[in-house]
Amino acid sequence: MQAPPAAQTGITEIVWHDRRYRARAVAGGAAFEIYSDTSEPGFQPSGSTFHRFVHASEATSSGGEMLLAGVAPLAIPVMPGINASTVHQYSQNPRIGPAERALVSATRATAFITPGTRMVKPLSRHQVSRQLTAAPLVSGLCFRESDVAHLRFPSDRVVLSGDPDDVRDLAFALRWRAIGPDDYTSTELVHFPGLVGIPGRERRGSMVLGTGFLPSGTHLIAEFATAGLADLPLTARAEILAYTPDGAEIALFQYQPQTNVWTRVAGARHRDLVNRIPGLETGRTLFRVDPSVHAGLTGEHEGERVPITADPGHGFHAYERGAATRNPIVGPRRFHTRARWRDTEVIALGRNEDWVRLRLSQPDIEAIMAADATCVERGVYECWAPLAELVNPRTVNLDYPVPPPPPIP
Template sequence: MTAAREAPHVAEAPTGLRVTFGGAIYPADELAHGAAYELFSADPVDGFQRNPRPGAPLPWHRFVHVTEVAAVHGPRADTPLETPEAPLMVPLNRQRGWSDIHALSQTPAYADDPTVAGIRRTAAIRRGTRMIKALSARQLSGYLRGWLPYGFCYREHDVAHLRTPADLALLRTDADAGRDDPDVVYALRWRAIDPRDYEIPLGAHQRGLVRMPAHDRVGPPVLGTGFTPSGRHVIPEFVTADFADLPMPANATLLAYTPDGTEVVLYTYQPEQRGWLRMAGPQWRHLLTRVPELPPDQEYVPSDDKTKSTRLVGRYRGQEYDAVADPPGEFRVLAMTRAARYPVEALSRRVPYARWRGVPCTALHQEAGWTRLRLCRPDADSVAALGAQCYERGVYEVWAPTAEITDSGMVDIEYAL
């Protein structure tokens, strides 16, 4: 990181917030509940770029992570107090600096190094952690139609400073970059229901993906260090446990990011209505014009519950019900009327598992004697044995004759309330 020289002029941000960064004080806006800041300057400063927003009061801006700022002055955003996320803790000393840690995080040979593993495990998920997954236009359409969170993802806290399509490109898991609008990147953001729903792609746990041949994978390689491939960032990544689908929590959002760093909330998930409610106004509808099978002016998009492989199940007074999670503290019976939304007394995630040709998988759905399977621990041998295809980074799926599937059954993963 290049240190910024002192700004010759400090103006007031619209919020009155100021941040000390690189030895200078800049007007700033808080992002992602304080995980990052947008800094502004009246004059060109190293690392700042032209602010392309029409009518911007200050012509230069940049985005920085909270760990890069020395102090925050003035009023904070008027948001409810939350438990801050555990930051990534890096033991720097004279012998091992930031560039050395970055090199270790990007080297698969160090996947079993205790230093790398120790650093990686400091970035942990708790109940209610905001998670985020960058999406293509095709993937956005899939989530609107009923997909659930799965595969590689990140804590919002770790990537909040990546705000433009160019910066967010390194988080994408798809192969659609050449077909999408380069001026917009989409994302799904949701709150974690429980830490056990996520795994760290670290060491032997994901060695099969680390050794996957290039012609059998999509997206960036999996390093096995628990960090995403990047030329300058150290970003911890996660995968959903066994690459399984996770239940969609209430108030999950589908987002868009524009070249000026604006975050636009496109849709929010309404579980009782079983669909997505459009939040973006007419000025943002152009962001949806290239999303397949989606009229940009559609106010509500119903979600296809028949395609959901994972259910959130709650128990209330000895009876079992479909449940809704609104982490960190609300877990209730799924009901249209408010009076029937009782807090559940027990909660679990119900996942269908199966084996085909000896390979463990989760079962996604069935159709005309065939079952869609997703591999839990993909490696080159199992992918070849099943003829599975890679549909996004780390995710391998295949259609199997239902009659040939063995050890199929539902597994309830209990959550402690």
């Protein structure tokens, strides 16, 4: 028997597994923190009560929190004998047949990304340190925040890890907003056929199943890759987050593109979390990034093509220190460089005199061996090569639609 609803701000009632619980919506309504007066499986102590987190799609609530979250959950096709458990079973098997794969793909196709969708990528402590001091970019495998909002305990977030860490009582993540859906692709076999067959000795983190879903014994979580595994520009007010053993989500740093800095936003009481990140100076609050690197994000401004920044929901802005310009940006575009090296399709990431850092855009075991590439994180393989050996280097452009102006009141 659960305790009656408390007279507390934000507390509501939901039904989960046919039982009624006090609950608090988190992540904009994508998940619930539920409370029990007695210890139950999966619940952890929280003061005088016990709590856990569940996805909003698993609970029944009269508040419509899932709709308020603004992101539609996965939808299972209506077919006799088919339910979420069936789809989950198929999603964890890379060797399913055509009929089962079609069912999984139909479910996976309901995981939409739109401009402004909040995305997250798990980070190790060392990745956090590099993120604060390297170019403001993101690449590799990631997730919609709404799909993983219920994974709040560090022990639960281990399943997402793309760069396994030896720390189990603290988890980190990068959160940003998508500029557009074409920046992301599913990790299904059709998009990355070589990732499925990569042996464990050449991987970091869990294998990529080729079904478009994360390997997990309990969760059905759609996973994405940045398109072609290319770098994407971080959007304004991207955040580096920490998740603590009590399930709290703490914003540690926020990215401010107009001033080229990551700003520490966590207060003094969270100093111990920042101190867990290796290589950071004690007490440092600002981390400058290279203003010349924007993952090729440019636009037309006053008749010239210039570097720009993206702020989904508020448009694009010319890259200038201080306040955003009043003049509109037209023709926003992201570009990157592709080439071939040793008969392998690669993305050119940066130069060091006569050498260039390359990333495999279609990793498979043959390409990894030919390029002598190293797995730097789950699904991402990089190497260095002489610039003169690149074949057919070319610029690839992706145009973004310009958002309509806000309505005049």
